Amino acid sequence: MLFFVTEKFYSTFFCIFVPNMKIFPFFAQKLLEWYQISQRNLPWRGINDPYKIWVSEIILQQTQVKQGLEYYNRFIARFPDVKSLAEADEQAVLLHWQGLGYYSRARNLHFAAKTILQEHNGVFPNEYQAVRNLKGIGEYTAAAITSFAWNMPYPVVDGNVFRFLARLFAVDEPVDTGRGKKLFTQLAGELMDKPHAGQFNQAMIEFGALQCTPTTPDCSICPFAGHCLALAQNAVANYPVKQNKTQTKNLYFYYFHIIEGIAGQAHTYLKKRTEKGIWQNLFEFPLIESETPLNFDELSQTESFQSWFPQNAQFKLIIDTKKHVLSHRVIYATFYTVTSRRGVLHTPIPPNFIKIPSNEIDQYPVHRLMQYYLESQTS
Numbered sequence: 542m543l544f545f546v547t548e549k550f551y552s553t554f555f556c557i558f559v560p561n562m563k564i565f566p567f568f569a570q571k572l573l574e575w576y577q578i579s580q581r582n583l584p585w586r587g588i589n590d591p592y593k594i595w596v597s598e599i600i601l602q603q604t605q606v607k608q609g610l611e612y613y614n615r616f617i618a619r620f621p622d623v624k625s626l627a628e629a630d631e632q633a634v635l636l637h638w639q640g641l642g643y644y645s646r647a648r649n650l651h652f653a654a655k656t657i658l659q660e661h662n663g664v665f666p667n668e669y670q671a672v673r674n675l676k677g678i679g680e681y682t683a684a685a686i687t688s689f690a691w692n693m694p695y696p697v698v699d700g701n702v703f704r705f706l707a708r709l710f711a712v713d714e715p716v717d718t719g720r721g722k723k724l725f726t727q728l729a730g731e732l733m734d735k736p737h738a739g740q741f742n743q744a745m746i747e748f749g750a751l752q753c754t755p756t757t758p759d760c761s762i763c764p765f766a767g768h769c770l771a772l773a774q775n776a777v778a779n780y781p782v783k784q785n786k787t788q789t790k791n792l793y794f795y796y797f798h799i800i801e802g803i804a805g806q807a808h809t810y811l812k813k814r815t816e817k818g819i820w821q822n823l824f825e826f827p828l829i830e831s832e833t834p835l836n837f838d839e840l841s842q843t844e845s846f847q848s849w850f851p852q853n854a855q856f857k858l859i860i861d862t863k864k865h866v867l868s869h870r871v872i873y874a875t876f877y878t879v880t881s882r883r884g885v886l887h888t889p890i891p892p893n894f895i896k897i898p899s900n901e902i903d904q905y906p907v908h909r910l911m912q913y914y915l916e917s918q919t920s
């Protein structure tokens with residue numbers, strides 16, 4: 542295996558990597574040998590269908606492989622190619638995504654499939670920039686698709702790769718900065734075995750996922766142990782370095798599951814979230830949202846509560862607090878049932894609610910919190 546380390550690379554990163562330059566000539570060979578023996582058998586491996594690779598990459602963006610596998614198989618069985626996805630109804634796409642969270646991923650997949658159908662005659666574009674231009678596809682996903690499907694030499698650098706490289710070279714540069722991302726991407730590119738770019742990238746990710754894991758890397762059996770600077774410094778846990786500037790905000794959600802009518806023929810009310818955001822176009826029960834926690838007395842003083850529920854409505858607390866962590870928000874959700882022998886909503890029903898038979902609720906795509914509640918009711 543031949544490596545060509547550019548002058549520019551030396552001059553830019555000499556200070557950081559010079560103690561470990563010796564590893565460059567045999568890095569890829571060692572990595573690929575490890576990969577041949579240790580890789581997991583996954584349905585999106587060893588294929589060159591860009592559509593299936595794309596779907597798997599999008600699913601795996603915020604989801605563990607174990608959980609994503611089932612969703613991947615189900616999604617591909619229902620939408621086996623670009624055309625079937627592009628021509629599907631958005632509600633059907635969201636229903637197949639239900640439980641994975643981060644629904645903008647599903648909406649973007651759907652949108653991009655339509656773009657491929659309309660602008661590329663249904664054929665997945667085989668050029669990096671054209672792939673990158675599709676909605677929801679960033680640098681990482683474009684590199685993954687083009688290298689896995691066509692062996693194009695674009696380095697794929699995810700959290701697994703950051704961690705592995707940060708430890709191997711004891712890189713102090715934070716991985717969550719633009720400068721850090723650029724540096725690690727360049728380093729991965731220099732290490733890459735370009736004729737086998739797809740396999741190399743898969744091996745890098747797999748190594749971080751299975752061997753150089755976040756909390757329990759087994760350095761005693763690591764093929765790179767003799768060259769790992771973090772291990773030599775007894776500082777594996779200190780890498781990767783993160784700047785961590787993300788600020789999170791707490792929100793308090795109060796949901797009302799209205800049960801109208803007798804069991805077996807009951808109806809309930811849902812609202813489609815139309816505002817932009819990760820839950821756009823998903824359905825949920827009537828919701829009162831607050832930036833501070835509210836007790837029931839405070840809730841009942843709100844304008845929404847007073848316009849939705851008549852005096853004789855009966856409320857029962859079903860779930861007190863369900864914590865749901867998103868990248869920038871932590872949601873604390875509370876669920877009540879609302880019942881009344883004579884109907885619970887003032888008429889006319891607010892125009893943004895729909896009334897549905899309770900036993901048809903599974904036909905509506907819902908977000909994680911709603912799904913948690915509905916599952917708790919059937920178990």
Ligand code: SF4
Binds near residue numbers: 705708752763764765
């Ligand atoms: S020796 Fe340990 S820390 Fe270093 S690359 Fe191997 S598994 Fe990761």
